[in-house]
Amino acid sequence: MMEIEHNITAPDTIPAGKPSIKVQAEAEVIQDDDFNYDGYQVVRGEFFAHVHEPSITFNNRKVSLNTACLNRLPTVDYVKILVNPSDLKIAVQPSSEDEKDSFIWCSKGEKRKPKQVTCRVFFAKIMDLMDWNSDNRYKLLGKLIRSGDEYLFTFDLTTPEIFQRIQPDGGKPVSVRTPVFPAEWKNQFGLPVDEHKKRLQVNIFNGYTVFSLKDGQTLEPSSDTAIPPTEEDVL
Numbered sequence: 595m596m597e598i599e600h601n602i603t604a605p606d607t608i609p610a611g612k613p614s615i616k617v618q619a620e621a622e623v624i625q626d627d628d629f630n631y632d633g634y635q636v637v638r639g640e641f642f643a644h645v646h647e648p649s650i651t652f653n654n655r656k657v658s659l660n661t662a663c664l665n666r667l668p669t670v671d672y673v674k675i676l677v678n679p680s681d682l683k684i685a686v687q688p689s690s691e692d693e694k695d696s697f698i699w700c701s702k703g704e705k706r707k708p709k710q711v712t713c714r715v716f717f718a719k720i721m722d723l724m725d726w727n728s729d730n731r732y733k734l735l736g737k738l739i740r741s742g743d744e745y746l747f748t749f750d751l752t753t754p755e756i757f758q759r760i761q762p763d764g765g766k767p768v769s770v771r772t773p774v775f776p777a778e779w780k781n782q783f784g785l786p787v788d789e790h791k792k793r794l795q796v797n798i799f800n801g802y803t804v805f806s807l808k809d810g811q812t813l814e815p816s817s818d819t820a821i822p823p824t825e826e827d828v829l
Contacts, residue, residue: 631787638753638784648738650684650749653731655717658710659686663747664700666738671706672696675716676802679723684734685802686747695804724751731757 648663657675667688674695676685689696700706721728736749784790 634787635782635784636787636790648736648747649733650686650736650747651731651733652717652720652726653710655712655714655728656710657713657716658708659699659747660708663736663738664706664708667745671698671700671702673699674804676799676804677720678801679803680801682724682751684736684749684751686736686749688745720751724754726754727758729759731759733757 646662648666649660650663651658651660659673663686670688672689672691672693674687674689674693674697676687677683678685686699691698697711698709699711700709717728720726726732733755734749734751734753735755736747738745738747
């Protein structure tokens with residue numbers, strides 16, 4: 595397993611427990627020991643601008659991670675994708691070129707850019723798992739976490755931003771830039787505090803299926819089941 599500890603240098607990249615808080619000396623602070631989080635909901639990050647947050651996108655039979663992911667792991671060029679179909683979560687694990695099931699997630703060069711990787715089989719399986727419309731674009735926000743001595747991104751498949759694709763009269767289909775959200779979010783700001791704390795907990799390799807690039811071709815599950823390969827199409 596490649597060593598990646600040195601890739602995480604910023605002290606606030608992966609918070610450990612509660613953040614250190616300093617209060618202005620002359621600030622008035624009211625003591626209230628009766629306060630509790632009952633009834634509070636943590637407002638979903640999807641409701642805010644989040645260009646600098648890690649995200650994974652499924653669009654047009656392709657998968658890609660954004661620049662924020664690349665910036666958090668500046669020396670990692672290869673990753674593996676893991677799927678937990680029971681908990682409906684995806685994990686992206688830093689890897690190395692010679693490690694089984696790894697694939698390159700960025701363009702090489704002086705300035706790395708996200709790479710859109712064609713994954714027809716994987717894309718179709720995610721659409722089927724989540725009952726999503728393959729004509730739409732789905733974006734998931736995630737977090738970089740540490741599990742033991744490993745770092746990985748985790749994404750919750752049940753919290754997508756959905757960008758619908760429409761077709762104007764006589765024109766080509768275009769993706770709407772304003773996202774829509776799952777119907778059950780309409781009457782809530784987010785999850786209750788206790789549930790929010792548990793939501794992104796991950797037990798790495800427990801119930802996950804690894805997806806990989808086979809022979810430089812398409813992203814497909816690592817298993818004994820033969821799946822016809824398709825040509826890799828990178829934009």
